Amino acid sequence: MLQLIKQKNMKAMAKLFTLVCILTLTMSLTKEEDGDRLNGVWEPSNGKVRVKIEKIGTKYYGKIVWLKEPLDPTTQKPKVDKNNPDASMQNVPLKGYRLLKDFIYSGKDEWTEGTIYDPENGSLYSCVIKMKDNNTLDIRGYIGVKALGRTDVWKRLKVK
Amino acid sequence: MKYFTLLLFLISSTRLIAQIDSTSTTKEEEDYSIYENATFNDGQSKIYCNPKIFDLSPARFVSIAWDQQLPYDMKLSQIGNFPTDTTNVKPYETANANRTSGIRVFANIPVISSNKFLWQMGLNYWNMKYDFSDINTPLPDKSVINQLEKNGLTTMGLHSTAFKPLNAKQFILVQFAADLSGNYKLSDIQNLKFARYSGAILWGKRPNDRKQWAIGLSRTYRAGEPNIVPIIMYNWTSPTRKWGTEILFPARIHVRKNFNSRSLILAGYELEGQSYRMGGIPMMVNKELEIRRGELRFRLEFQRQIWGFIWGTMQAGYRYNYTFNADYTERDGSDFFRGFVGTQKYAMINELGGAAYFNLGIHLVSP
Numbered sequence: 001m002l003q004l005i006k007q008k009n010m011k012a013m014a015k016l017f018t019l020v021c022i023l024t025l026t027m028s029l030t031k032e033e034d035g036d037r038l039n040g041v042w043e044p045s046n047g048k049v050r051v052k053i054e055k056i057g058t059k060y061y062g063k064i065v066w067l068k069e070p071l072d073p074t075t076q077k078p079k080v081d082k083n084n085p086d087a088s089m090q091n092v093p094l095k096g097y098r099l100l101k102d103f104i105y106s107g108k109d110e111w112t113e114g115t116i117y118d119p120e121n122g123s124l125y126s127c128v129i130k131m132k133d134n135n136t137l138d139i140r141g142y143i144g145v146k147a148l149g150r151t152d153v154w155k156r157l158k159v160k
Numbered sequence: 161m162k163y164f165t166l167l168l169f170l171i172s173s174t175r176l177i178a179q180i181d182s183t184s185t186t187k188e189e190e191d192y193s194i195y196e197n198a199t200f201n202d203g204q205s206k207i208y209c210n211p212k213i214f215d216l217s218p219a220r221f222v223s224i225a226w227d228q229q230l231p232y233d234m235k236l237s238q239i240g241n242f243p244t245d246t247t248n249v250k251p252y253e254t255a256n257a258n259r260t261s262g263i264r265v266f267a268n269i270p271v272i273s274s275n276k277f278l279w280q281m282g283l284n285y286w287n288m289k290y291d292f293s294d295i296n297t298p299l300p301d302k303s304v305i306n307q308l309e310k311n312g313l314t315t316m317g318l319h320s321t322a323f324k325p326l327n328a329k330q331f332i333l334v335q336f337a338a339d340l341s342g343n344y345k346l347s348d349i350q351n352l353k354f355a356r357y358s359g360a361i362l363w364g365k366r367p368n369d370r371k372q373w374a375i376g377l378s379r380t381y382r383a384g385e386p387n388i389v390p391i392i393m394y395n396w397t398s399p400t401r402k403w404g405t406e407i408l409f410p411a412r413i414h415v416r417k418n419f420n421s422r423s424l425i426l427a428g429y430e431l432e433g434q435s436y437r438m439g440g441i442p443m444m445v446n447k448e449l450e451i452r453r454g455e456l457r458f459r460l461e462f463q464r465q466i467w468g469f470i471w472g473t474m475q476a477g478y479r480y481n482y483t484f485n486a487d488y489t490e491r492d493g494s495d496f497f498r499g500f501v502g503t504q505k506y507a508m509i510n511e512l513g514g515a516a517y518f519n520l521g522i523h524l525v526s527p
Contacts, residue, residue, distance in 0.1 A: 046210060047207050083421045096190070123469075148524075149273060157195075157201060160198070
């Protein structure tokens with residue numbers, strides 16, 4: 001009799017565990033799907049570049065896929081990251097350059113813990129991305145605290 | 161159940177394995193031509209011009225500097241009534257200023273900072289201490305020189321700057337400042353009714369990333385007394401990005417040489433000044449005395465990144481005295497406008513010799 005009760009309890013525990021696992025997985029996948037809304041091609045407010053954001057592993061990255069002026073006016077060669085303080089990076093082409101790095105979706109339409117690189121001055125900033133609507137991002141680069149920063153508006157592009 | 165647990169383990173393992181080295185750039189081959197004809201998902205996006213151009217000396221969030229003038233002569237007149245065309249006034253108080261030095265602290269924090277609107281608010285604190293020798297004055301305890309030596313000159317103020325881009329090329333810039341200047345100490349700050357207000361409004365164009373210009377009007381105390389003057393901004397960077405100008409005429413004109421994105425040198429001048437209410441001086445009339453300090457600083461300034469967003473500056477040059485005269489102002493704190501044509505008499509006509517000076521600063525610069 002006692003063994004029968006134990007077996008029933010074990011079965012109930014297993015069902016409960018399975019349910020918790022399914023719920024956790026479902027919630028996790030839903031959050032990931034929410035986060036994946038960031039994927040796509042975006043254009044900053046200055047219209048100089050287009051950036052493709054994609055998820056690699058668990059984090060989101062954005063690379064330059066188009067430049068309004070692809071050639072350096074002085075060398076007439078494809079633009080490179082010549083302002084990078086790291087001399088070994090100064091010959092890396094800007095097209096394909098990953099300027100958004102390491103963002104994770106933290107819920108509430110916000111991607112945090114990432115960085116944004118400005119090739120125009122070679123500076124790297126902490127960054128937070130806020131999705132205002134499905135086609136608009138507020139990208140805030142800052143130093144140390146969010147108050148010391150600047151927000152740029154990026155718009156989603158449709159690739160034909 | 162076992163299979164389900166195994167599945168969970170495999171999913172989580174896959175996610176861990178998928179982590180990438182974030183320091184590398186993408187290496188995969190991709191057809192970038194597909195992005196050339198991309199269009200906005202929700203129609204056109206409006207482009208706004210940036211407040212900066214390439215390679216300008218960096219704007220500062222927080223700044224701490226030490227400013228020091230080397231020895232010069234100071235000759236002050238008696239307090240009286242002097243027509244504006246007065247010359248060769250007999251000195252009443254004289255001294256050698258061995259050292260004029262002090263700290264300059266400045267903070268400028270963005271309240272709103274987006275591509276559509278930029279609004280910054282800030283504080284500043286300047287202090288000048290005087291160290292005299294060979295003092296010659298008939299009023300050893302209550303003379304102007306005595307007050308300068310005892311308390312120095314202090315300026316504290318609030319300032320605000322707003323930048324409104326109208327479109328991709330045009331912008332409006334508005335600045336406002338309220339300063340409290342005088343021979344007061346921090347422990348005994350003078351009445352706020354003696355605050356002096358200045359401001360500027362400019363309209364300008366930014367045709368490309370290497371040039372911006374603007375014209376406008378300014379109410380300023382830079383020449384000591386209040387003035388309303390037209391102003392011209394012209395910031396430019398050469399195509400090679402090695403040279404440029406940073407001009408806000410008549411306040412300052414600088415030629416810039418960029419060594420790289422982390423160091424540069426500026427050569428030019430700045431006109432700086434303020435109106436200082438002088439307390440503790442016996443007056444014959446029921447008025448206040450304000451020293452109108454305005455000086456031209458011809459200089460070289462080297463700026464260099466120290467670490468991250470911390471920059472250091474070294475400045476050296478020659479300080480030419482534009483004015484150190486004094487005016488009578490009202491006890492209710494109101495000021496008056498003489499401009500370039502007014503005939504109101506001066507309370508003092510003073511003379512300061514020129515002096516070499518240097519300024520060392522450390523700054524937290526903006527993105």
